[in-house]
Amino acid sequence: MKRTKGRSNVAVIAAATLAVAMLSACTPDDGADSGSGPDGSVEAITVWTADTLPDRVAKTEAIIEKFTAATGVKVDLVGVPEDQFNQVLTSSAAAGDLPDVIGSISLAQVRTLSANDFVDTDTNAAVIKALDEKTFSPRSLELTRDGEKQLAVPDASWQQLLYYRKDLFDKAGIPAPKTYDDIKAAAQKLDSPQLAGLVAANKPGEAFTQQTFEHIAQGNGCEMVNKEGDITFDSPECVESLAFYRDVLKDYSAAGAQDVDTVRASYFAGQAAMAIWSTFILDEMAGLRNDAMPTCPECAADPAFLAKNTGVVTGIQGPDGDQPAQFGEIVSWTATKDSASDSARKFMEYFMSDGYADWLSIAPEGRLPVRSGTAANPTEYSDKWKTMPAGVDKKEPLGDFYSAEVLSVLQSGPDDLKRWGITQGQGDLVGAALGELPIAKAVSDVTSGGVDPETAAKQAADSLRSIQDSLK
DSSP: OOOSSSOOOOTTTHHHHHHHHHHHSSSOOOOOOOOOOOOOOEEEEEESOOOHHHHHHHHHHHHHHHHHHHHOOEEEEEEEOOOGGHHHHHHHHHHHHOOSEEEEOHHHHHHHHHHHTOOOOHHHHHHHHHOOOGGBOOHHHHEEEETTEEEEEEEEEEEEEEEEEEHHHHTTTTTOOOOOHHHHHHHHOBBBTBBSSBOOOTTTHHHHHHHHHHHHHHHGGSSSOOOOOOOOOTTTTHHHHHHHHHHHHHHOOOSOOHHHHHHHHHHHHHBBBBEEEEGGGGHTTTTTOOGGOOOOGGGHHHHHHHHEEEEEEBBBOTOOOOOOOBBEEEEEEBBBBTTHHHHHHHHHHTTTTEEEEEEEESSSTEEEEEEEOOSSSSSHHHHHHHHHHEOOOSSSEEGGGGGGHHHHHHHGGGGBBOOTTTTTTTTHHHHHHHHOOHHHHHHHHHHHTTOOHHHHHHHHHHHHHHHHHHHO
């Protein structure tokens, strides 16, 4: 990722015409009536979404049709691909043409919007208040706030998880792997020439490697940056996390570089007792996606064998950590500073209430509710989520394959969710670091045996300081 000077890069991108051209290409304009509000007035807002897969856009538009029918507010839905998001955003801001609402954005993108003063925090706060903040996951609100300012309205999460073969653990009398000691002991006991104790990413140059290590390291008190904004990746906690990761992958894992595909393939083939992957694997492991089917010996007779015999752990705790933690993402809506605030508020409230179940159902394996229900029915949305059909080539509820215990653990996952740099106000640093990936390099160097943990941590910290300096 190319870095630019300054916290706001609006001034350095003058190509406003790019945004205009893209929006003209993406925004529907069929000359249809724009709808009218209860008082007969015509209302319309523009909503951007970073979720641009055609089937998901179509399903979002179907929810919008219901919203318009209920409120009279017409919505122009604009798909902005994630890899073009910053460019289109800055161009549109320079042209004075921001949308009213932006959705399907990551925590880092929320912080970038806030750093550039693009967010209508009052409208976001009004939505949370109207819906009752007690119905939201406390951690989802914490991660989308800056002090008292509500930077976004959290709508769903996906999580990184530690998956483990519950059948093998039960047979060996091993407890669920919730701590560093648990993981290492289980990997050591179950590792064999035919079965890796744990498979996890260690390939350089890939965000998945950093995300996997962040999932492991945060529970040991390892942070990228402290609350003062100082880089702390060379701390003893991070060094110990690197040493733990090295030891397990060196002694009890598959040989060579591991990435997002090989980790899944090893676990799906029944060649690993534990694996670290995101919740997006849940439908695949149940045999609901033809191009990513489980291939374990038992899976030939029962494609859902692994799903039925897999346990999950959300937060992991290391010896130096105060509490379990896990990597994950909170996906959000936000109103912009140029929004038609009343209509934007109505839109977000609808998608988080009357339209919420339909919204989650678009991809339930990757959209875990952060609002479990309403004040009147506290588990309304979490109960519905369990019954939503998931999958690609086949559609069946996750509850048909995973136990009630597993689903309960998944739904409590956001409570353990942490993210490097987000609550410290370093969203720009997080985004830039994912472009250059010095931590993924450190993980690769350590697990390959080329560098000791102390040296790797220092090298990564120095790179992060250089990235941070370039953003000032």
